[in-house]
Amino acid sequence: MADAAPQADTAPMIILDKVNKWYGDFHVLTDINLNVARGERIVICGPSGSGKSTMIRCINRLEEHQAGRIVVDGVELTNDVRQVEAVRRKVGMVFQHFNLFPHLTILENLTLAPIWVRKTPKAEAEATAMKYLERVRIPEQANKYPGQLSGGQQQRVAIARALCVNPSIMLFDEPTSALDPEMVAEVLDVMIKLADESNVTMLCVTHEMGFARSVADRVIFMDRGQIVEQNTPDEFFNHPQNERTKLFLSQILDH
Amino acid sequence: MTDATMTAAPLKPATGPIQWLRDNLFASPFHALVTVLIAWFLFMSLPGLLDWLLFDAVFHANNVRECRAAGSGACWAFIGEKHRLILFGLYPYDEQWRPMLVVLLLLAMVGVSCMRRFWTKWLAPMWAATLVLVGILMWGGVLGLTYVENAKWGGLPLTMILAFVAIAVAMPLGVLLALGRRSDLPAIRAICTIYIELVRGVPAVSLLFMASVMLPLLLPEGMSIDKLLRAQIALIVYASAYLAEVVRGGLQSLSKGQYEAADALGLSYWQKQRLVILPQALRITIPPLVNTIITVFKDTSLVVIIGLYDLMNAAKASIVDPAWRGSSIEAYAFVSVIYFAFCYFMSKYSQGIERRLAKAQQR
Numbered sequence: 001m002a003d004a005a006p007q008a009d010t011a012p013m014i015i016l017d018k019v020n021k022w023y024g025d026f027h028v029l030t031d032i033n034l035n036v037a038r039g040e041r042i043v044i045c046g047p048s049g050s051g052k053s054t055m056i057r058c059i060n061r062l063e064e065h066q067a068g069r070i071v072v073d074g075v076e077l078t079n080d081v082r083q084v085e086a087v088r089r090k091v092g093m094v095f096q097h098f099n100l101f102p103h104l105t106i107l108e109n110l111t112l113a114p115i116w117v118r119k120t121p122k123a124e125a126e127a128t129a130m131k132y133l134e135r136v137r138i139p140e141q142a143n144k145y146p147g148q149l150s151g152g153q154q155q156r157v158a159i160a161r162a163l164c165v166n167p168s169i170m171l172f173d174e175p176t177s178a179l180d181p182e183m184v185a186e187v188l189d190v191m192i193k194l195a196d197e198s199n200v201t202m203l204c205v206t207h208e209m210g211f212a213r214s215v216a217d218r219v220i221f222m223d224r225g226q227i228v229e230q231n232t233p234d235e236f237f238n239h240p241q242n243e244r245t246k247l248f249l250s251q252i253l254d255h
Numbered sequence: 256m257t258d259a260t261m262t263a264a265p266l267k268p269a270t271g272p273i274q275w276l277r278d279n280l281f282a283s284p285f286h287a288l289v290t291v292l293i294a295w296f297l298f299m300s301l302p303g304l305l306d307w308l309l310f311d312a313v314f315h316a317n318n319v320r321e322c323r324a325a326g327s328g329a330c331w332a333f334i335g336e337k338h339r340l341i342l343f344g345l346y347p348y349d350e351q352w353r354p355m356l357v358v359l360l361l362l363a364m365v366g367v368s369c370m371r372r373f374w375t376k377w378l379a380p381m382w383a384a385t386l387v388l389v390g391i392l393m394w395g396g397v398l399g400l401t402y403v404e405n406a407k408w409g410g411l412p413l414t415m416i417l418a419f420v421a422i423a424v425a426m427p428l429g430v431l432l433a434l435g436r437r438s439d440l441p442a443i444r445a446i447c448t449i450y451i452e453l454v455r456g457v458p459a460v461s462l463l464f465m466a467s468v469m470l471p472l473l474l475p476e477g478m479s480i481d482k483l484l485r486a487q488i489a490l491i492v493y494a495s496a497y498l499a500e501v502v503r504g505g506l507q508s509l510s511k512g513q514y515e516a517a518d519a520l521g522l523s524y525w526q527k528q529r530l531v532i533l534p535q536a537l538r539i540t541i542p543p544l545v546n547t548i549i550t551v552f553k554d555t556s557l558v559v560i561i562g563l564y565d566l567m568n569a570a571k572a573s574i575v576d577p578a579w580r581g582s583s584i585e586a587y588a589f590v591s592v593i594y595f596a597f598c599y600f601m602s603k604y605s606q607g608i609e610r611r612l613a614k615a616q617q618r
Contacts, residue, residue, distance in 0.1 A: 060518075060519055061518075062515050062518060088518070088521040091519070092519070093516075095515065095516065097510075097512050099510075099515060100516070101531055101535075102535065103535050112520065112522075116522060116526050117520065117526075161520070162519075162520075165521065
């Protein structure tokens with residue numbers, strides 16, 4: 001993007017500066033300040049309704065923030081559609097409910113954005129798609145429809161679909177919480193492998209604390225629309241500072 | 256439950272006609288009663304109907320009096336005498352091969368369009384060429400064909416042209432209106448909502464009447480649109496409002512996640528609609544869409560109120576002849592069979608599409 005000044009490697013990939021958002025009278029996000037470095041892996045957790053999903057959905061403008069600034073790789077999110085499109089080209093997203101397109105085959109799901117948004121030739125887009133399907137270990141499903149796959153397979157396809165546009169940032173919005181328990185591992189494996197093998201910046205809303213320990217550079221705890229605490233996984237899990245963090249961790253870790 | 260089936264199953268392996276009767280017609284006292292009532296009704300009505308349709312019907316006669324004298328059944332001789340008036344209206348008798356050719360041409364194009372292997376980039380140009388050809392055949396005035404003004408068009412070709420053009424134009428218009436009614440832009444949303452509600456809130460007859468009487472008043476002095484075009488516009492306006500609401504129903508049934516996934520991938524608004532949303536919404540709405548299309552096809556017969564001689568009105572005109580007075584049942588039965596053939600085909604074809612789509616996605 002010519003309009004975005006070339007970013008030094010040290011400049012943050014994502015800047016959230018005093019971001020505020022309301023749903024009617026409800027204050028979902030309160031003064032969120034967050035800088036995400038290039039290649040950083042962040043896990044965001046917190047009780048339901050704490051605003052964690054809303055926060056990452058603001059980063060590719062699925063939700064609009066009402067005050068403050070959000071800058072993604074040097075492009076500020078404003079009402080300008082071109083700015084929004086520029087940001088979305090850099091950001092891949094994986095949803096809780098996969099949101100694959102049920103009327104398209106797996107391969108067509110993967111090549112849709114490369115062909116129409118990036119104008120990649122079809123053959124090249126399909127080759128790339130097959131490469132990513134192999135990375136998520138389901139190349140044999142390429143010509144099936146999403147409805148014919150298990151939840152875990154669908155979520156792996158969704159990850160591959162997000163990767164096909166070669167994003168520099170990946171957002172994961174509770175990627176495993178709609179899955180049957182036996183399928184959680186296969187999706188987490190793919191995400192861990194992605195973290196190991198690429199330098200993509202990852203923001204992941206999840207309660208999978210094992211994943212947070214093995215992948216995250218930083219764990220963020222949110223409650224009532226605020227970032228309450230953030231730290232390295234070790235410090236976060238072993239020495240939580242805030243009372244609310246302690247309470248939350250005791251609830252999800254001690255069964 | 257399992258005990259009962261285990262003991263009962265080996266006892267009655269019987270199949271055959273008696274078992275079939277028992278399973279399907281006499282499964283319970285209530286079934287038996289319904290079966291007997293229906294059988295009685297058929298026994299009472301079918302012979303009379305067949306007598307009227309066939310055995311007592313008269314196929315050759317010179318006028319209605321001869322007909323009634325020759326038999327107590329239907330006077331199909333009337334159809335033999337008047338079918339060209341019903342099928343082609345007031346189109347000059349010697350030139351009626353032209354509308355006939357138009358009907359065959361349109362039917363052939365419908366047949367071609369329904370076959371998957373012709374769904375290529377050539378289909379649209381072929382339809383455009385067909386419409387030009389239809390215009391040349393109907394109007395004439397070129398290639399040695401005599402000119403026939405469109406006030407004389409009538410019967411089946413008129414019905415087909417009105418219905419096809421109305422549906423072909425109203426369908427994309429309806430999709431745009433449905434999208435507009437869900438738009439984020441308040442002005443567009445308001446315009447589309449007002450259009451749909453206004454059109455839907457008045458009877459189709461009054462739309463036709465307004466198009467016929469009021470439209471000329473709104474136009475600048477000296478400019479006029481002919482009656483046929485006015486009727487065509489009214490039908491398009493009417494059909495588009497109904498189709499829009501059907502499509503909107505389909506749009507609403509899609510989950511928010513589909514929109515978000517398309518947005519997150521960076522698709523533009525129109526790419527999102529064309530590639531992700533509409534293919535799914537239209538697929539869901541095939542049954543109500545076809546329902547509306549069938550309604551529109553039949554409602555072309557309302558052009559009678561502004562004096563166009565479509566199939567229905569031509570049938571009405573055919574029974575005015577004093578020599579054949581009193582043949583209205585035959586006339587309406589004849590056009591009903593034609594209408595039914597079209598509508599039944601649409602219904603069957605849409606069922607076929609639904610089956611194929613269902614099969615493609617769930618193996």
